[in-house]
Amino acid sequence: MTVLQAVIEKNQQELNDRLQSSILNILSLMFGLGLLGVLLAHYTIKRIRRGIEFFSDHIQKSSARMNLINHDDVTYQEFDDLAKVFNEKTEKINTLLHQDDLTGLFNRRFVDAQLQALLSSPVSDQQSLALILFDIDHFKRINDEYGHLVGDDALCEIAKCIQSQTRKQDFVGRFGGEEILVALLDTSNDEAFALVERIRQ
Numbered sequence: 001m002t003v004l005q006a007v008i009e010k011n012q013q014e015l016n017d018r019l020q021s022s023i024l025n026i027l028s029l030m031f032g033l034g035l036l037g038v039l040l041a042h043y044t045i046k047r048i049r050r051g052i053e054f055f056s057d058h059i060q061k062s063s064a065r066m067n068l069i070n071h072d073d074v075t076y077q078e079f080d081d082l083a084k085v086f087n088e089k090t091e092k093i094n095t096l097l098h099q100d101d102l103t104g105l106f107n108r109r110f111v112d113a114q115l116q117a118l119l120s121s122p123v124s125d126q127q128s129l130a131l132i133l134f135d136i137d138h139f140k141r142i143n144d145e146y147g148h149l150v151g152d153d154a155l156c157e158i159a160k161c162i163q164s165q166t167r168k169q170d171f172v173g174r175f176g177g178e179e180i181l182v183a184l185l186d187t188s189n190d191e192a193f194a195l196v197e198r199i200r201q
Contacts, residue, residue: 051079100174102152103159111173111181118183130184130192134162134199139178165199 098110106114118129136158143151155178162180163172175181184192 103156103174103180105159105163105180106171106173108173108175111171111175114171114173114183118185128186128188130187130189132182132184132192132196133175134158134180134182136178136180162199165195 098106100107115131136155139151139155142154159172159174159180162182166172166182166184169186170182170184172180172182182195184195187195
């Protein structure tokens with residue numbers, strides 16, 4: 001064997017060794033990337049499953065209470081978009097369920113539920129609750145003399161007047177045909193009487 005052949009064989013052996021080493025490195029890298037991909041997929045699926053379970057649980061609870069979804073509790077943009085649509089629909093449903101069609105005040109169903117919640121919750125010595133029930137005098141005469149459309153307009157104006165005098169923490173609802181109930185939270189007797197007289201005038 002000549003010197004040249006020995007050098008060629010040596011170089012071939014080195015190339016083969018390098019090639020095998022490169023193949024092993026590539027296979028190791030591919031295995032590592034594959035394992036990383038499986039772990040990422042598992043993590044992503046877990047988060048997606050958690051998001052779906054969150055929505056499912058919230059929808060089941062909201063069938064009774066109609067609560068909105070907090071955007072901070074949602075992962076992924078797609079779930080956030082879904083939460084926005086859900087909240088819009090929930091607000092519309094809440095409006096239909098709780099609002100009086102004519103006056104825009106809370107309806108009797110909502111008033112009853114709120115009163116039950118307020119009266120059944122424990123009250124501390126510092127808290128107070130004033131309930132005011134307005135009944136519009138001679139309302140039947142307005143309907144009889146001017147028609148029901150004028151009566152409806154009068155009722156809406158009175159509702160606006162009452163609501164404009166209350167605070168955000170209070171609630172105003174239509175209790176009956178021409179009866180409007182106001183619940184005033186943390187209000188003294190004197191403050192409640194002053195409000196009643198102001199609205200009456």
